[in-house]
Amino acid sequence: EAGVAQSPRYKIIEKRQSVAFWCNPISGHATLYWYQQILGQGPKLLIQFQNNGVVDDSQLPKDRFSAERLKGVDSTLKIQPAKLEDSAVYLCASSGQKNTEAFFGQGTRLTVV
Amino acid sequence: DQQVKQNSPSLSVQEGRISILNCDYTNSMFDYFLWYKKYPAEGPTFLISISSIKDKNEDGRFTVFLNKSAKHLSLHIVPSQPGDSAVYFCAASRGNQFYFGTGTSLTVIP
Numbered sequence: 001e002a003g004v005a006q007s008p009r010y011k012i013i014e015k016r017q018s019v020a021f022w023c024n025p026i027s028g029h030a031t032l033y034w035y036q037q038i039l040g041q042g043p044k045l046l047i048q049f050q051n052n053g054v055v056d057d058s059q060l061p062k063d064r065f066s067a068e069r070l071k072g073v074d075s076t077l078k079i080q081p082a083k084l085e086d087s088a089v090y091l092c093a094s095s096g097q098k099n100t101e102a103f104f105g106q107g108t109r110l111t112v113v
Numbered sequence: 114d115q116q117v118k119q120n121s122p123s124l125s126v127q128e129g130r131i132s133i134l135n136c137d138y139t140n141s142m143f144d145y146f147l148w149y150k151k152y153p154a155e156g157p158t159f160l161i162s163i164s165s166i167k168d169k170n171e172d173g174r175f176t177v178f179l180n181k182s183a184k185h186l187s188l189h190i191v192p193s194q195p196g197d198s199a200v201y202f203c204a205a206s207r208g209n210q211f212y213f214g215t216g217t218s219l220t221v222i223p
Contacts, residue, residue: 004156031209042117042202042213043157056210091156095209100145100164102211104156 002026004105006092012111018080021108024073025094031055033102034067034077035091043091049075082112116140117205119214127222132190134217136203139184143205143212146179148188151200151216160201161188193221 005024013019025032030051035043046065048055052072060067064083069075079086089109093102118137126132138146144165149157163170163177163186170177176189190197198221203214 006156033211035213040122040215042119042215044213045211048210050209093156093211099209100162100206101147101159102209103159104149106154106156109154 004092004094004103006090006105006108008108009106010109010111012113013082015084015112016081018078019082019110020079021077021090021092021110023075023077023092023105025075025092026096026103029094029096029099029103030072031095031102032069032075033091033093033095034075035093037089037091037107039088046077046090079110082110084112086110087112115215116212117203117214119203119217121217122215123218123220125220125222126193128195129192132188132193132197132219132221134188134190134201134203134219136186136188136214137184138186138205138212140205140207140212141181141184143207145206146177146186147204147206147211148175148177149202149204149213151202157202190219193219195221195223197221 032049034046037043047057049069067077089107091107093104095102147162148160151157200216
């Protein structure tokens with residue numbers, strides 16, 4: 001079974017630029033999560049999708065962050081414009097209906113300079 | 114509002130000894146409790162979980178204990194091996210929503 005795929009692995013951008021991350025969950029997993037992990041902290045949920053609908057985006061900074069999962073499969077997370085404090089690892093995870101755990105991708109390390 | 118807390122940022126243990134990682138939570142409605150292991154430059158990988166209706170779950174060298182009255186869980190690794198050196202995240206779930214602690218960095222000294 002293929003795992004959660006994320007790209008790119010690393011990205012360095014200047015502040016005020018835009019950036020996009022891509023995630024392809026495990027096949028058949030209806031739930032997809034985007035987490036932000038700042039160094040020394042635990043993963044913080046940004047947005048959770050159930051198929052192509054948003055379940056929870058209460059911690060997504062909507063003035064600069066957006067995410068979509070148009071066909072209920074892969075997803076993109078965008079930041080526009082980026083700030084220095086957005087430097088973090090962005091983790092995508094997915095879970096199936098019978099799963100009690102979430103499966104993570106390798107993450108995208110974003111550095112904003 | 115941190116619903117899952119890991120108060121020890123780091124732990125060092127000699128190889129062959131027991132490692133005990135602790136976690137506290139505040140929400141009594143959580144269904145499952147999980148431990149994830151994370152190596153540098155990799156995503157967290159699922160290690161072991163326990164249902165809220167149980168108090169112990171064992172998988173090889175790894176055992177998770179749940180004390181619901183104290184809202185506390187712990188992960189025991191015995192015997193500890195150098196390859197266990199990683200950051201361990203405690204997580205709790207309600208339905209399919211997951212809440213993570215801040216992690217404990219475990220170093221197993223050969």
